Amino acid sequence: MSAPHDKDFESIEQHEHEHHIVSPRIYLTIVCVLLIMTGLTVAASYVEMGIFNPIVALAIAAFKMILVVLFFMHVKYSTKLTKLTVGAGVFTFLILVGMTLSDYWTRAWGRW
């Protein structure tokens, strides 16, 4: 069933796939940062920043998302396959939003 090179591959896999248990201390740190960031984004919305209001709000949201994905969803400790899958998801989403908006923004200038 297994040629010698298969065995090597298996041992590499075995090593990479060791189940990593994230400690409660990390979860607690992350949830505190998330709650502070929530407070921060609400506070920022009360400050007049013009065009930067949505930018700051979305930047904070993106930061919170990255924390949730890396630690709560264990992606930091996951296999390369999982990391690639998550990356592909973000990339495809950015194409969906980016290409659609670039189309809307570059046709019928100023008429919408």
Place this chain on the structure above:
Amino acid sequence: MSDSQVVSNQVVVHGAAEGAHHEHLPYQRHHFETYAQQSDATNFAMWLFLLTEIMFFGGLFTAYLIYRNWYYPAFVEASHQLQIFWGTANTAVLITSSFTMAMGVWSAEMKKKGALVLCLVITFILGIVFLGIKTIEYSEKIEKHHVPGFHYSMQSFLNPQSDPEVYKEYKDKPLPYDMARHTEIYFFLYFAMTGMHALHMIIGIAILGFMIFRARAGAYTTGHVTFVENFGLYWHFVDIIWIYLFPLLYLISRHQ
């Protein structure tokens, strides 16, 4: 994912006489070489499902961005109808529930049955609290006739002073009729996005209820944590959607 029967940790050997089979833990499906391979495959499948969810919500977010640019004044004034207090409270509730869910996964990994049940119950309750707050918000929209449809009312936008609570905070100017009509699109997207999010919460809460019973029977503390782990991924994903909905719907138009 439904292979989480209550089993002791004895090793099962299927068809050992044929020599083509291997020993494995009782919760390892026979067609996997190792348990690690099985849990990786399941984990990968869960992420693929979440990718389809990203594209599903992605469509809604894209629609929101386009219409917000299109009917900007209508979206600004319509978003003033949302109460930041409730939005913030719900964000805190959901983030805390994500934390208790993560602790649930940890409890399952450490085979702590009592802690797991407790974490799942708290997550369940926080999910209900989230929906409760959403109900308060929805009922206010229903009272003001801000639900899109035949009974939709543009009064708050044609004549902002008729809506004193919002007016005293934002001092909005009346919108021309043509623009005020488009506030309905804001509320359509508001209900579509928060409604789909709430539907995901309801499904999640239902699964949590099921998991609480199974966890009490000891189902997830045998070393086989796949179900709890993958449900955790779902719950955190729903949390991430809200992390974006909150600023986009409630916060970014406060000043315009």
